[in-house]
Amino acid sequence: MVPPTSATGRRRRLPPEQRERQVLDAAVRVFSRVGFHDASMDDVAEQAGLSKPMVYTHGGGSKEELLRRCIRREADRLLTSVAQAAGARAAPGEDRATEDRLRRGLRAYFATLTTHRDGWSVLYRQARTGTLADEVHRARARIVDRVAELLAAELPGPDPADTRTLATPLAAALVGAAEGLADWSASGGTEDPEALTELLLALVWTGLARLRDHRPEP
Amino acid sequence: MVPPTSATGRRRRLPPEQRERQVLDAAVRVFSRVGFHDASMDDVAEQAGLSKPMVYTHGGGSKEELLRRCIRREADRLLTSVAQAAGARAAPGEDRATEDRLRRGLRAYFATLTTHRDGWSVLYRQARTGTLADEVHRARARIVDRVAELLAAELPGPDPADTRTLATPLAAALVGAAEGLADWSASGGTEDPEALTELLLALVWTGLARLRDHRPEP
Amino acid sequence: MVPPTSATGRRRRLPPEQRERQVLDAAVRVFSRVGFHDASMDDVAEQAGLSKPMVYTHGGGSKEELLRRCIRREADRLLTSVAQAAGARAAPGEDRATEDRLRRGLRAYFATLTTHRDGWSVLYRQARTGTLADEVHRARARIVDRVAELLAAELPGPDPADTRTLATPLAAALVGAAEGLADWSASGGTEDPEALTELLLALVWTGLARLRDHRPEP
Amino acid sequence: MVPPTSATGRRRRLPPEQRERQVLDAAVRVFSRVGFHDASMDDVAEQAGLSKPMVYTHGGGSKEELLRRCIRREADRLLTSVAQAAGARAAPGEDRATEDRLRRGLRAYFATLTTHRDGWSVLYRQARTGTLADEVHRARARIVDRVAELLAAELPGPDPADTRTLATPLAAALVGAAEGLADWSASGGTEDPEALTELLLALVWTGLARLRDHRPEP
DNA sequence: TATGAATGAGCATTCATTCAT
DNA sequence: CATGAATGAATGCTCATTCAT
Structure with a gap:
């Protein structure tokens, strides 16, 4: 200062x-x-x-380039944190492994957002319009893609192509849900990454498991 | 024109x-x-x-007041549409009813966003920072609250206080997930409200059902 | 003001x-x-x-466009003034006619420059470098060309092509001489257009007459 | 470099x-x-x-002082070159001598400008306005004065005072004419100092000779 | 000495906002 | 009521100039 x-x-x-x-x-x-x-x-x-x-x-x-760099740095910070926590792809068949990787990833996600309240979660909304829309879009897409990858490993349905097609919107929904929780957390909810993670997993994990077994509705 | x-x-x-x-x-x-x-x-x-x-x-x-009014109007449009579709609160015990109400609400949500691409989904991002942050926050909170109400009716756990406490973050996550899907939809995904709805329900419904039965993880 | x-x-x-x-x-x-x-x-x-x-x-x-318009207006003012004073092209053979036309043109030239001290003579030097160089060059070229035309009518030597080739540099020199006199006038010399004109004519007229008769040096 | x-x-x-x-x-x-x-x-x-x-x-x-020094140096270069070429003042009565001195001076003038295109002819226009106007004016005045001196020696009319009064504007016109020719030369005309010199002399010499004999108009 | 790094001060340009008609 | 015309107040950006090393 x-x-x-x-x-x-x-x-x-x-x-x-x-x-x-x-x-x-x-x-x-x-x-x-x-x-x-x-x-x-x-x-x-x-x-x-x-x-x-x-x-x-x-x-x-320039002011715009400054924002671009801010966005990049914060997105990198978040992505790196999540990717490291989630670790390498699990061997197929390891059921719990994927859940744990998702858990660890979410924890890191919430922890990063909670620790850097001024960072990504606030910044990326600033630029969804205008010249930097693409930049932001790409940054966010990297996160969604990373999650989609993780989910795809978990959803080895009969048709691999369908699986990937399914994984992306699911990842989009999942990331959106995490953002929603983060917002709630920021405006009065708990800031405990652990609690946020378990809540979100409780909400989606069985649904994911069902989708994995390809029985969308019993 | x-x-x-x-x-x-x-x-x-x-x-x-x-x-x-x-x-x-x-x-x-x-x-x-x-x-x-x-x-x-x-x-x-x-x-x-x-x-x-x-x-x-x-x-x-003033320009700011103009934006405020735009936001209010579009938020009202969305909320009204969703609330009407979801209908009145279901009687406790009506299992499928809640799922259907959620389903109808989500359909209305996606339908409205898809039909009015220029409306809420674009507008509310413009103003999350700056002087109108509160306005936007309140508008969004109304939506989340409405969903939380819906979920609360569905989660009549042993302790009603806990239930409400649980319903709000779940609603936040759910709305976030819907927004994430809407974004994905807007950037190349399907625009069919029906498909988006079913995907989201498949992801979260069993989780919600489990939470209702108060067995967060088997 | x-x-x-x-x-x-x-x-x-x-x-x-x-x-x-x-x-x-x-x-x-x-x-x-x-x-x-x-x-x-x-x-x-x-x-x-x-x-x-x-x-x-x-x-x-923009500031640049503003200068451009200033230059244009002042150049037009000068050119119009000179052209009107010089009048229509004289019939060939009318000896004194050309001298008089030149005289009237010069008088108008000096009169305009003297009356609008802040105008062309100061302005056009501002922009000989930079983006407006062409604009200025064209404006000045119009003046030189007009004079060259006048001189060409006066120099009907054996070879018309040579004549035109000769007239342009002579016009350039003549305009330059007038500018030099104007500068001198502005920094202490007489401001009487009549006197300036006669001085310049005395300096160059016999030279021009000789060149007309194609005997560059007896 | x-x-x-x-x-x-x-x-x-x-x-x-x-x-x-x-x-x-x-x-x-x-x-x-x-x-x-x-x-x-x-x-x-x-x-x-x-x-x-x-x-x-x-x-x-300072930047301004830097320009001032540039202007001085280039003006000196030009003046020195011209003065040396023109040589010492001729004895009164030496008719051809003056013409030759003028001729040699002009040749040097055009040669210098042509050789150092980046020098005086470009520089002095940059500074005719603003704080350095005086500096430029003085530099240019030195050149005009030198020429006026040369001409004064040539115009020993009945009244020496009148003569000096006459010589200065004539020099101003002459220098202006030379500048005009230099401009024309720079934008497409011949670059041959010899040709430029003879052209200018043809234009003004007989006029000067007449003025010397004090018969401004036959 | 020679320099990379730092700054104070200025300037073109834009716009939300408001009169006078 | 409706508007064209006018302005006050900002703001992004640059550059001549000067330290601290």
Whole structure:
């Protein structure tokens, strides 16, 4: 918050990575609080404790590019966290393995969103319209795809093609449900990733299991 | 598109309600297409075939108020549609009735979103940040609450208090899942409300049924 | 200088042509005094007694376009003045006619430049570099061409092609000489168009006459 | 273009005069190509193969001062070249001598402009407005004065005061004519200094001769 | 000395909003 | 009532200039 000052003077030189982090942190914060359009580059600069030219130099050269980088960073953070937690694909037949992987993934998802309240969950809504719609769409699609992959491994129905076709909308619904829970969590609900995860699994797991066995309705 | 003109070529006087509808229709269209912030009041006026002062007079006096009214109207449209379809609260014990009510509600939900692509689903994302965040939040909360009510009737566990506590996050998850499916639908998936509904029900119904029987995991 | 006010209020509505003239007058003045690049649109607005948006609305929408229009207007003013004064092409053989036409043209040239000190002679130098170089070049070329035409009528040497080839550089030199005199006039020399004209004619007329008779040096 | 580097790869220390030349060369080049205002100090530094602080240190400390020095240097170059070519003042009565001196001066003038296209002829237009107007004016005045001196020697009319009064505007016109021809030359005309010189002399010499004999119009 | 890094200050442009007609 | 015309207030972005190393 306070501009870094050296012992002898006012301006300290910092390595570019630190500056970029400084700028992106400030931008994520400001964009999340007041919204991308209502935020001015002055706001970002002030939040970062830097001058505006620094924001431009280390933020990509334009307000839009700055948002793009914020989105990318937060999406990466989330995706990496979830992917690592979910781990490698389970061997076919390992029933519980998939459920556990989903569980671990969801925990990581909620944990990340809870820890970085200003990050992805707020940011990505800012840009669904306008020039960055594609960027956001791709970022979110990566997450959905990752989940779809996970589900596809779990839904080896008679027709593999059908399975993939089924897995994507299911993943979309699942991610949407997680987002809905995260919203609820943010506006008063529990913030415990564990509880959120179990709730969501309780809601969908048996449905997924049934779909896996290809008996959509008994 | 062309403003109605009288025989003399001057604009015909219209009753205020029609004027307001004209303005809101134009605003919803423009805001949805180019986004709230990128849209100018000139754009709205042109789309409405009116002068800018008319837009101010009949649109609430400010751009923000105009968006607020758009959001309210579209949220009402959606909520009304879903509530009517779901019908009155079912008597406790009517098993299938609840499922059917949920089914009818979801169908109405997807049908409305599909039919009015420019409406709620686009609008509410525009305003989740900034001054109207609360407005949007409240509008969405009404929907979630309505669903929670529906689910609460279905989850008459031993402790009614717990039940309500459980119903709200479940409703949040369910609405989120529906939004996720709607997004997927909008970006290439099927647009058939029937199919979307059945998919979502297949995913969550057994889970809901289990939760109702209070056996969260066998 | 003072913003036009109506009896009852602050802002008076004016026909577009008057507004445009008001804006261009101010722009020519400001650009001439401090130079195009050092002048701000605020300066122009203040000079015009208008708000900046008015300058944009009636000045072409950008600073560059504003300069373009200034240049065009001043060039037109000068060219029209000179062309009218020089009159129609003289019949071949009318010796004195050409000299008189040249004389009348030069008088108009100096008179215009003297009367509108802030106009062309200052403006056109502002833009010889940059995007408007072509615009300026064309404007100046029209003047040189007009003079070349006049001279060509006067130099009906044995080979018409050679004549035209000769007339252009001579016109360029003549216009340059006039500009040089105008500069001198502006920085302390006489401002009498009559005197300037006679001086220039005395300098070049016999040379032109000799060239006409095709005896470049006796 | 590439800065001279020592064996260790660090830039070699150069004597200040060479540094200044390096900086001025780069500045003249850049200012001529993109124009003073559109050129940035970064551009100059890059063109010079130096860092920006070096440009400030050896270029006078400010962008404006840098331009001033460029203008001075190029004006000196031109004036020196012309003055040397024209040689010492001729003794009164030496008829042809003056014509020859004028001829040699013009040749040098055109030759210099043609050889250094990036120099004076481009530079001095950049600065005729704004803070450096005076500087440019003075530089140009030196040239005009030198020519006026030359002409004054040639016009020893009855009244010496009148003569000087006459010589200055004539010189202004002559220099203007030369500039006009140089412009024409730069935009497609011949670049041969010899041809340009003879053309201009043919245009003005007899006029000058007549004026010398004090018979302004036969 | 020579420089990469940092900033203060300015400027073109846009728009929501409001009079005067 | 309805509107064309006008403006105040912002905001994104750049660049000459200067430290701290």
